[in-house]
Amino acid sequence: MGLGTFRKSPLTRHHGNPILTPDDMPFACYSVYNAGATLFNGKVLLLLRVEDFEMNSDFFVATSDDGIHFDVSSDAIDYPLSETEKRVEPSHRFDMRITSINGAYYVCHAAWLGSFGCCIGMARTEDFVRFTPIGNISMPSNRNAVLFPEKIAGLYARLERPLTGSGRNGMGMWISYSPDLEFWGRAMPIQMPPRYWCKSKSGAGAIPIRTDQGWLEIYHGCSTNCSTLNYHLGVVLLDLVDPSKVIAAPKAFILGPQKDYECAGQVPNVVFTSGAVEMPDGTLNVYYGAADTRVCVAQTTVKELLDYCLE
Numbered sequence: 670m671g672l673g674t675f676r677k678s679p680l681t682r683h684h685g686n687p688i689l690t691p692d693d694m695p696f697a698c699y700s701v702y703n704a705g706a707t708l709f710n711g712k713v714l715l716l717l718r719v720e721d722f723e724m725n726s727d728f729f730v731a732t733s734d735d736g737i738h739f740d741v742s743s744d745a746i747d748y749p750l751s752e753t754e755k756r757v758e759p760s761h762r763f764d765m766r767i768t769s770i771n772g773a774y775y776v777c778h779a780a781w782l783g784s785f786g787c788c789i790g791m792a793r794t795e796d797f798v799r800f801t802p803i804g805n806i807s808m809p810s811n812r813n814a815v816l817f818p819e820k821i822a823g824l825y826a827r828l829e830r831p832l833t834g835s836g837r838n839g840m841g842m843w844i845s846y847s848p849d850l851e852f853w854g855r856a857m858p859i860q861m862p863p864r865y866w867c868k869s870k871s872g873a874g875a876i877p878i879r880t881d882q883g884w885l886e887i888y889h890g891c892s893t894n895c896s897t898l899n900y901h902l903g904v905v906l907l908d909l910v911d912p913s914k915v916i917a918a919p920k921a922f923i924l925g926p927q928k929d930y931e932c933a934g935q936v937p938n939v940v941f942t943s944g945a946v947e948m949p950d951g952t953l954n955v956y957y958g959a960a961d962t963r964v965c966v967a968q969t970t971v972k973e974l975l976d977y978c979l980e
């Protein structure tokens with residue numbers, strides 16, 4: 670495949686990007702990015718990762734009627750420590766994902782446990798005020814988890830990114846299953862075809878979207894480009910019954926760092942999604958962190974993403 674043979678990306682950046690910056694927060698902070706996203710009580714709800722000037726992270730709720738203009742809570746959520754986190758100090762949480770299942774919301778995130786590295790944390794909430802920890806549900810080191818919105822063959826399923834193998838080339842997406850959201854097994858790597866733009870590492874981003882043809886997953890990947898790791902977004906279609914099987918994986922990424930707000934910041938040359946929300950008019954808002962500093966949105970539709978995968 671040569672130059673000029675790739676289709677145009679189905680994602681379009683919103684003209685108002687970035688939609689949330691540190692200056693938009695109702696308090697002083699250093700950065701805001703990598704937000705989990707869902708619909709809640711008829712509004713788009715984001716769980717923002719916010720860092721202060723000591724590089725400490727907290728999660729803040731932001732809500733919006735139109736998915737673009739957000740009201741941000743002035744107080745961080747009251748998120749209790751898991752039993753594992755109580756035993757290891759200091760702990761640091763980041764990069765929420767939000768999955769709605771049967772009226773409850775399950776949040777998955779990374780939990781940094783000092784010298785042990787990173788584990789997956791999870792909690793349940795029904796109102797985004799009170800959270801009940803399910804606990805650290807992985808051994809170290811595991812960077813992120815994305816919970817499927819329904820059971821598969823009677824089991825909960827998640828996409829995850831264990832730090833496997835040696836060097837950067839050993840990190841990719843896996844799938845595992847659980848009967849109760851606490852005990853996980855049947856882990857299997859997803860056999861993604863090789864892609865230069867995500868050769869260093871790749872991991873799940875948004876919550877998988879069910880279609881008649883398979884699970885649509887918007888994921889992140891990065892490759893070494895001179896002195897930096899450039900993060901891009903891609904899309905893959907996974908089998909409905911066995912999501913470890915890839916049905917279609919376009920060769921091209923669908924979003925890469927290009928704008929100044931994506932290339933300059935705390936970590937340059939990064940676009941990284943943690944959530945997407947389908948709006949009432951059918952628009953799919955893909956929320957992404959730009960340069961680990963600010964929140965942006967790119968838009969498409971589920972049909973456009975699916976067509977892009979299959980064609």
